[in-house]
Amino acid sequence: MKKPKILILGAGYGGMMTATRLSKELSYNEAEITLVNKHNYHYQTTWLHEPAAGTLHHDRTRILIDDVLDTNKIKFIKDTVAKINKDDKTVTLANNGELSYDYLVIGLGSEPETFGIPGVKEHAFAIRSVNSVRQIREHIEYMFANYNNEEVKSEDYLTFIVAGAGFTGIEFVGELTERVPELCEEFDIDRSKVRIINVEASPTALPGFDSELVEYAVDLLESRGVEFKTNTPIKECTPDGVILADGTEIKSKTVIWTTGVRGNSLIEESGFEAMRGRVKVDPDLRAPGHDNVFIIGDCALIINEEINRPYPPTAQIAIQQAYTCTHNLKALITGSELKAFKPEIKGTVASLGGDEAVGVVGKKKLYGTSASAMKKVIDNRYLYLLGGIPLVLKKGKLKLF
């Protein structure tokens, strides 16, 4: 009997964890499993604000795929997905031709959501990958290095605009406040000349978060010199900075765009019905009308029925989906029953740089060092699920306080 072919696209939280689980749940004889990913490494998207600011080396946020995955059991192909031909049950790769599958797992992640604002794609940076955050780190350093070389010194080099005060925006701003004093010393620049401006269209930072925690975060970041501009939509991004809805210009050589993500546009290009790259999947995580296609992570839309709104796409949900997806793949192969995905939101913690964070775990609000320690526990827990104790020791955040 021919072994069924399982093809996993993307080695983000969802795809990587599905591959890891499948290698444990299925024997070599039960399926032929292939994982395709653009890079030969997996990276932790939720940590990327740190290497972007330069407070953590990017190698700490990435894991070579063959370091944690049994590549005797799962075939790994380093390539970019060009197209999903769902009617033919094949996937076209950019360089290595075509792959056929019996079961497909789409975990192709997200793209920055620009809301069609002009100039964002061309002039702003996004915290989205190891490559992009290395570039942000170096760009920031370069701006500091340029400043003292100008005959007429321009403060634009030292003005950093972060668009969006959501989770990523706030976490990045927090790291930046930790990094800026180091950069000031390295490049002989007075701290008072550096501006960090966090611009948010909503009336508040961290929209949707507990208001007491928001206040704690904003007060703390303001005390470190961050300027918040809430209720302030951005109309355009230019090579010289941003233009606000009211026409005001804020000049800056550095705009970091963190106003959220949409699903991978390959989803729409491949003919799936989607909203901003996200497919409203069936309870068992399959794409409606496609019995052999699972969609997980940032490309999957799951409705929180308590409030009738989609869950925000998070690492937490993607990891939980990987477990359900693994179970359901196994069920399809062995002919047992599929189960429905049910997210269990354990909590959310936003780091604020240094030993500071805010968050909710269960029903409990956390501040300061206890929140920061919890954040590191969450980060380490994921490493444990992925690669056990050895990976925690190698890449973990072990200094909790």
Next chain:
Amino acid sequence: MKKPKILILGAGYGGMMTATRLSKELSYNEAEITLVNKHNYHYQTTWLHEPAAGTLHHDRTRILIDDVLDTNKIKFIKDTVAKINKDDKTVTLANNGELSYDYLVIGLGSEPETFGIPGVKEHAFAIRSVNSVRQIREHIEYMFANYNNEEVKSEDYLTFIVAGAGFTGIEFVGELTERVPELCEEFDIDRSKVRIINVEASPTALPGFDSELVEYAVDLLESRGVEFKTNTPIKECTPDGVILADGTEIKSKTVIWTTGVRGNSLIEESGFEAMRGRVKVDPDLRAPGHDNVFIIGDCALIINEEINRPYPPTAQIAIQQAYTCTHNLKALITGSELKAFKPEIKGTVASLGGDEAVGVVGKKKLYGTSASAMKKVIDNRYLYLLGGIPLVLKKGKLKLF
């Protein structure tokens, strides 16, 4: 009796060493000495190719002035010289008004010589100061960081053009060959994609140097991947690279200009007769017709009578001039006899990166690790003259092999 005022402009090799010697040779009652410098630190120009490439931190090449100078005895003013009013015996500073003097020592250093080639000032970098080399280091890193973020990857990011294969050009290229493999690893780039091109108008690299040593240097650097283009004048420097005299374009985002220096243009602006910012000083180092003005270092032109050509301006000569200048200032104050400056060329060593160098010391040619060790001895010797054993221990190059 009023104490004579000695004013020293510039804390480069000449000015800094003159200040140091004067503080030892003259008592507090004999003169009122002031040193003016743009920065509150002195830096070692001859080391700057290292921080420019990123192989040594720039702080290793600079010394806080009040760390080595007795600022109770010598007044230090951090300011930029705007104008020398030699007829009024005053100097105008950019920020702190005017200073009067009885004796002036001009050690204002050099500027890059562009030979009027269009675009050099706008589009090329020069290895000339702590600020400029920090910028070069960061620029190079930024180019590596950008490469993998482009949809259509451009090799221009990874092409580095060094204009000039003289001393600085060769030393910088040597460091760059050491640095590039590290950058390739840091930014996930294949070494074979990186080009280092050294363009020189003369028929040979290191023009004027012993031909056997030149061959050694070129062979070594070629073995590390450097492409030499000798007999190749550059016609223009553009935002996209350089255009050679024959019209060929070499595309690159990074051009480092090292084709030599001229004296500070303040020299001509202040009415001294000069050739390319250098004054042909009297044997006692005074400016012709100005009994109270000494000019040393890169702004002084000294003829090597054996070959009837000027000595190239080097740290070695500047330091020796500082000793003569100090003697002659003391002679003027105490009414004793001035002496003539006579350079004593002890040798020249060019580092090639790592533990490699070539040089002549006395009549002896040196290669490889012995030349490299000698180079470090020379660097340490200067630190010893400036700040004794403590400075050697603090900033010296102690790992000779």
